[in-house]
Amino acid sequence: VMPVIMAVAVVMGDGFMRERLPRTAALFERITAAVEPPTDAAKAAYTRTRPYVDDMSILRCDQPQNPSLTNSYPTGHGASGWAWALTLAELSPSRASAVLQRGREFGDSRVICGYHFPTDIDAARRVDRLVARAARARLGRVAALDHEAGDDAVEDRVVEEVRACE
Numbered sequence: 001v002m003p004v005i006m007a008v009a010v011v012m013g014d015g016f017m018r019e020r021l022p023r024t025a026a027l028f029e030r031i032t033a034a035v036e037p038p039t040d041a042a043k044a045a046y047t048r049t050r051p052y053v054d055d056m057s058i059l060r061c062d063q064p065q066n067p068s069l070t071n072s073y074p075t076g077h078g079a080s081g082w083a084w085a086l087t088l089a090e091l092s093p094s095r096a097s098a099v100l101q102r103g104r105e106f107g108d109s110r111v112i113c114g115y116h117f118p119t120d121i122d123a124a125r126r127v128d129r130l131v132a133r134a135a136r137a138r139l140g141r142v143a144a145l146d147h148e149a150g151d152d153a154v155e156d157r158v159v160e161e162v163r164a165c166e
Helices: 002-012 022-046 076-091 093-112 118-148 154-164
Strands: none
Touching (some): 022 076, 022 118, 076 118
């Protein structure tokens, strides 16, 4: 969650920090949890190796001692980043274009840094469109249950946090 929150802070402002926005951070964690199963299933089905495994001359941005040998297709980081961008664009319409651009850049950075192929990013974005529909429906049900329990709707609280950054 932290790398994407830091990446989006460029657009959302310095106040966009996990510590200051606990409900938004919790929403991001739920989004990640929703994106992981279909992404992991696709990785297991396609078993595409990462670019630097196929070609050891590919330089990675951080050159870790023990680079990940997990499958490449689709990208989990790219999927989470794009899902968060889609969500923030909805929650903060005045910054939607900038947030979506930053989401694209975050995914593209996974290719630039040698961790993924461009098609890994494309596949992650397709997964996100499907997951986003299901997540919106689920969030609506959670909000309805939350409201029935006498609490404010979940999305209203998150929207308040996000808009406080504007």
